[in-house]
Amino acid sequence: MNRHLISAAELSLDDAVAILDTAEELARLAERPIPKLPTLRGRTVVNLFYEDSTRTRISFEAAAKRLSADVINFSAKGSSVAKGESLKDTALTLQAMGADAVVIRHGASGAPYRLAGWVRGSVINAGDGTHEHPTQALLDAFTMRRRLGRLDGLRVTIVGDILHSRVARSNVWLLRTLGARVTLVAPPTLLPVAVGCWPCSVSYDFSSVLPDSDVVMMLRVQHERMTDAYFPSVREYSRRYGLDADRMALLPDHAIIMHPGPVNRGVEIAADVADSPRSTIVEQVTNGVSVRMAVLYLLLGGSRGPGDAPVAAMASAAQVAAGSGDGR
């Protein structure tokens, strides 16, 4: 995991499990009367958001505050970015202000890698273009493990706009590392041409894969896809690739239904399915805070500073969290 969390593809199995285990311990904190740890007192976490994403930003903000970090929200709108300041200049400004970690959401794939070259603190990718969204994949894996008790051998079906989905990419790489078997379902227009190189299988027939799925993850269909000839109409998309009650009935009894939100009710998922007991949509939001706490904790919690938090420190941090709930 090194100093930054930019790509789920770069996470080792040990790192990924350490994050999930730490998140599990930190989740218990929420049950205490005062759900707060002093671990990151005096540390500064900057939320640098170039795209509107209230849910991801407040999730990171809540996570940082529960670890007692100082949080600065830097939104592209209404800031110097609107005047054309470059990412590099913004990075140098944040560096000068002493940011220990920068959580970045950006519309350009790879922007967190560029940022990491210009700041000394840790960079956490909160979604970059159509590349990755690693904390989303971690919270998804965390939710699967909590609900179904394991990840190894789990059959996960991801449905929707794979081509443009950072959530799908992060999930494919992370679930591969964690031993799950992923099947992607989408119209061929919304799959990368080279999807055959990915460690997963592909199907164009949603209904046929449902009886063999432990998890179905529905992805949001962006409005711009509907106007750029990726599929003939929203209704046809919904008929062929939407999850309604009839399709839900094809699932095994234990299977869960996930969605990273925000949901297009009636497009990729029917309202009664989104609200069913199998749906983990709300739970995913709750778990997001625990997982993001774990990431901040492991990247910044080491006594040697954020510049060189080693994997060994991550493991011991998990033990500290398990032991006292009070991270030094």
Next chain:
Amino acid sequence: MTAARGGKQGDGRPSDGEQSDGTLRSRWLIRGARPLGGPPADILIDSGTIAAVNPAGHDGAAVAGAGGAAIVDAGGLIALPGLVDLHAHLREPGREDAETVASGTAAAALGGYTAIHAMANTEPVADTAGVVEQVWRLGRQAGRCDVRPVGAVTAGLGGSQLAELGAMAESAARVRVFSDDGRCVADATLMRRALEYVKAFDGVIAQHAQEPRLTAGAQVNEGEISASLGLTGWPAVAEEAIVARDCLLAAHVGSAVHVCHVSTAGSVEIIRWAKSKGWQVTAEVTPHHLLLTDELAVGYDPVFKVNPPLRTAADVAALRAGLSDGTIDCVATDHAPHPAESKETEWSQASFGMTGLETALRVVHEAMVGTGLLDWSGVADRMSVRPAAIGRIGARQAGLGDERHGCPIAAGSPASLVLYDPEPIAPVDPAAHASRSRNSPFAGMKLPGQVLATFLRGRPTVLAGRLAR
């Protein structure tokens, strides 16, 4: 004696051949160079022309007639005809922060070039006789390298109306190559008309083959890398579809099309097929497409962002094979300088393009000579003889006199040639480049060779690896 390699200047003579009275020498004796990598020879230059070429060490006519000539010790160096680039962006007028004709021609001379074609996508666009003459005159003033302006095919590169191609052809700049490079002439009818129209003055349309609707927002080669990086793909078919169409159009109207910066294995196959029909199709490949692949995009460093994009190892192999067997006629740099801020940014915001003039010969040495795919005679053919012919400035071009390029290293030819030391291996250092821009994808890469001297019509533009005054 002037040592071409520099270093010892035993007799204290100025390295640029300036005489004590301040005038430049007009007579040079290059001793021991190997023309096209062959046996060592002594080359006598007199008043801009090669006066004699004799086997080295023989006190023949060359040396006998060399009284008063400055002597260049070129033992072990390879002599090639001065290189010709069909494709460089000099940015002037408009973006003098990135490059000027003066800095670009200095870079060209240091790379061994004696003629370069300046692309039309300046600000204002080179789509009138006035702008092409301005660029041509700036080249004459700089004096380091002949600058042949390329005229725009369509007014303002707008893709809808032909520019005044005839006026540019008849101007002092004598334009023969026309291109909207940076943009594709996508409209098939307009492309047909352009191909037909330039037949009247032996012009050629150089096409930037990129089907625009298939490449909206495209960032990197479409394939495994684009899929994992989440960057919009630039599919090979978007190039190949245009290459195929334009080959057919050129055949239909009996005109000449030149395919810029071929980047895919499929394009090589299509061009090979078109040539087998006897059609007037020529093609170029860039040094970077001969050496680099799309895997370099993995770190999102935009120094590797270029259009057309870096492709796969299989494409690189096909391009090398195509250049080796002559399917691809020549190497052209697509030298595309950009200021630092255009590259120190997010990948998708960054400008497309790489510098190349100062590294081209070294890259071709590495990719083609080092692999046995071309000998030095082949390098001379692909980097000088054939591009000169395509640019209508070749050895057999009528009416150009000593402004011809790609001529044999033989008595009577214009004395435009380059001396290249194949021995050293050193990392590329963009900070040392004469280009105003630093966006070299080869930075830090160890490449063989060094250009030690360049002569333009008998006058050294580079000596001892440095610009001559």
